[in-house]
Amino acid sequence: MAGRWGALIVLEGMDRAGKTTQGRKLVAALLQSGHPAELLRFPERSTEIGKLLGSYLEKKKNMEDHTVHLLFSANRWEQVPLIKEKLS
Structure with a gap:
């Protein structure tokens, strides 16, 4: 869709709380459902x-x-x- 911006999802938490694990799972689920997604750390x-x-x-x-x-x-x-x- 032209003119439509993407979404920024931020996961916050203490060190070793599982942010990266949850981020990877979220990206995988979004990609599987046909949405472009990328993990930035x-x-x-x-x-x-x-x-x-x-x-x-x-x-x-x-x-x-x-x-x-x-x-x-x-x-x-x-x-x-x-x-x-x-x-x-």
């Missing part, structure tokens, strides 16, 4: 900010809590163009 570790976050999460780098919070936010903002493209 954060942090997106391929960017420079994502690499910093990866080092922090792997306990290779120590950072102040506020810094980590800002990096997580920046990592999501980096992906806005990609998300907009996928939703259009």
